[in-house]
Amino acid sequence: MAIHIGKYAFNSKEQAIDKIEALGVEQDQEGNPHPTHHHTVVELGLEVLEEAVYEDGELVSETVFGTDYLVDVLWDNLEADEDGEIDHPYGWKTYSVDIDTEGIHGFLGLSYQDLKIS
Amino acid sequence: MALKYLYVPSGYKGGSSSGTAYGVLPNVANADLAFVRGSAGTRINADGLIESMVTNVPRLDYTDGSCPTLLTEPERTNLVVNSAGGYHPDTVPFTNTSAPDGTNTAQIPTPFSNFNRYEHIISAGSATGDTKLTYSWYRKRLSTPSIPTFTGDLKVLALVNCIQVGNTIQIDSNVGGYDRFSATFDVIDGSLEAKIRLYYGELIGVGNSSIAYFGHQVEVGEHATSYIPTSGAIETRSADTGIVTSDLSSYINSTEGVLEVKISRFEGIPSTEQSWISLSASETNDDNSVSIGFTGLNTTLAHFIKSSDVDVTTPTTSQVTEDLSQMNVIKLKWKDGDFQAKIGNTTIDLSAGAGSLPFASTLKYLRIGYPNYSGGAFKGNIQYIKVYDSATDF
Numbered sequence: 018m019a020i021h022i023g024k025y026a027f028n029s030k031e032q033a034i035d036k037i038e039a040l041g042v043e044q045d046q047e048g049n050p051h052p053t054h055h056h057t058v059v060e061l062g063l064e065v066l067e068e069a070v071y072e073d074g075e076l077v078s079e080t081v082f083g084t085d086y087l088v089d090v091l092w093d094n095l096e097a098d099e100d101g102e103i104d105h106p107y108g109w110k111t112y113s114v115d116i117d118t119e120g121i122h123g124f125l126g127l128s129y130q131d132l133k134i135s
Numbered sequence: 136m137a138l139k140y141l142y143v144p145s146g147y148k149g150g151s152s153s154g155t156a157y158g159v160l161p162n163v164a165n166a167d168l169a170f171v172r173g174s175a176g177t178r179i180n181a182d183g184l185i186e187s188m189v190t191n192v193p194r195l196d197y198t199d200g201s202c203p204t205l206l207t208e209p210e211r212t213n214l215v216v217n218s219a220g221g222y223h224p225d226t227v228p229f230t231n232t233s234a235p236d237g238t239n240t241a242q243i244p245t246p247f248s249n250f251n252r253y254e255h256i257i258s259a260g261s262a263t264g265d266t267k268l269t270y271s272w273y274r275k276r277l278s279t280p281s282i283p284t285f286t287g288d289l290k291v292l293a294l295v296n297c298i299q300v301g302n303t304i305q306i307d308s309n310v311g312g313y314d315r316f317s318a319t320f321d322v323i324d325g326s327l328e329a330k331i332r333l334y335y336g337e338l339i340g341v342g343n344s345s346i347a348y349f350g351h352q353v354e355v356g357e358h359a360t361s362y363i364p365t366s367g368a369i370e371t372r373s374a375d376t377g378i379v380t381s382d383l384s385s386y387i388n389s390t391e392g393v394l395e396v397k398i399s400r401f402e403g404i405p406s407t408e409q410s411w412i413s414l415s416a417s418e419t420n421d422d423n424s425v426s427i428g429f430t431g432l433n434t435t436l437a438h439f440i441k442s443s444d445v446d447v448t449t450p451t452t453s454q455v456t457e458d459l460s461q462m463n464v465i466k467l468k469w470k471d472g473d474f475q476a477k478i479g480n481t482t483i484d485l486s487a488g489a490g491s492l493p494f495a496s497t498l499k500y501l502r503i504g505y506p507n508y509s510g511g512a513f514k515g516n517i518q519y520i521k522v523y524d525s526a527t528d529f
Contacts, residue, residue: 019152020173020190043509049407051510057173057210057373062261069258069328071224079328080258091173091373094152122212125363125370126175126189 021092022132023105024120025112026064026085033060033086036108057091061122091124092134105134139386140166140501140522144205147193153377154191156205165381168503173373177362178206184311185236185350185362194375196516198307199462204516206361207375207503208401213363214255214353221253221272221351234349235273235311236364241349243277244335251336253289255353256328257297263325267300270320270331271359273313273350281340287316288338288346295330297322306359313349317359358403376512378503379418387414387498388524391470394425397518400459406431410514411505414522416496421506423494427467428511433459438467438476438485445490448474453483462518470526477529
């Protein structure tokens with residue numbers, strides 16, 4: 018399978034950005050960063066522990082955020098190890114999460130359960 | 136003297152690691168374009184309906200009529216959790232009707248209040264200040280609403296911590312009987328919650344049922360992209376990338392020639408990105424290359440000819456009066472001492488730059504993008520690409 022999906026919970030946004038940039042980033046003449054890979058990286062932001070509650074359009078309680086910074090990645094052509102197994106890229110496995118549902122975010126037309134790295 | 140390469144959107148196939156968009160001329164495998172898109176993506180098919188195309192399948196889009204174009208877009212996420220019906224903060228009664236994707240999931244709401252609306256909430260802290268978001272939707276009138284004067288039959292009102300940028304605009308017409316509209320919003324303070332509100336209650340009238348809505352989409356950016364269906368979770372469509380032929384050096388004349396394209400520019404190209412179609416000697420650098428492209432501005436045409444990593448012509452960009460978001464025929468001619476670009480019937484004379492021809496290495500690859508710059512992936516629609524082997528074909 019050429020594509021895989023990973024879900025990750027990093028300790029902070031800064032840590033997530035460091036990991037994402039380590040995948041490969043180039044800068045154009047104006048210094049704007051652009052990825053050098055074909056992976057699709059989606060930053061979902063801080064984990065939502067409790068959704069905001071509204072009654073009759075009025076805010077009753079605000080969203081409660083956790084401290085984990087969530088990132089979903091659609092991996093393109095990860096290299097297999099010597100045993101032919103596909104694993105998370107170096108430095109990502111520690112922060113991977115395995116859930117039993119499709120989660121709060123998906124990649125169009127693809128199933129996380131079918132494509133997650135096991 | 137002769138057309139040596141031709142790409143016209145026609146045949147295509149998917150694949151596990153990459154798909155293929157078949158070239159027309161020459162009739163060899165090297166003329167085919169590899170194609171990568173990690174996720175599915177939607178297009179308007181030949182029947183005028185929204186259709187989902189799976190991973191790595193090029194999207195031949197029929198939005199503008201019977202001749203398809205190759206549609207390439209940047210990555211986008213639809214932040215509406217249930218796109219068919221959108222989010223109503225009130226439990227408004229509705230009936231389902233046929234949608235432009237062939238399902239029976241479009242909704243005809245029957246307002247019980249003038250204040251019934253669609254809404255999208257941007258949580259505090261999830262956006263930065265000055266983040267632009269675009270809300271798009273499909274609409275079909277079953278009958279004339281009580282107030283018919285609002286574009287898209289939704290009234291932007293009572294925004295919280297955001298402002299509308301420009302006006303609501305129509306961006307597509309007659310997609311399965313629906314028209315598509317978009318409105319762009321600017322979040323003022325990203326540390327606070329923001330709300331986009333689009334009201335239909337007053338426009339339809341309490342107790343009436345005159346409008347069907349479908350395909351609600353909120354995406355970060357100043358322009359809507361193709362529809363991204365969601366059902367229970369937000370969804371991401373990957374970017375179309377890696378679109379490049381194999382070695383065509385036997386067909387491309389590196390001494391002289393013309394690159395001709397008929398393309399339109401996706402208006403939402405960020406100011407930090409560009410959009411290119413290029414011929415190059417290398418798959419990984421632009422040292423010897425011929426490129427036509429767009430920048431973040433809708434009036435700037437870019438035209439690069441580089442030899443040994445030095446610009447052969449000057450200027451490398453031109454301000455044009457044509458609307459680059461519409462289909463234009465654009466040409467770029469290379470021959471030592473004879474350089475010109477053309478858009479429509481307007482010729483742009485180019486002076487010799489510091490570099491010179493012949494190219495230090497033979498031109499080999501046609502790329503829908505830029506050789507060493509992922510931010511230069513082409514974003515827009517392509518009707519054809521032609522490469523001629525003589526400057527006289529200009």
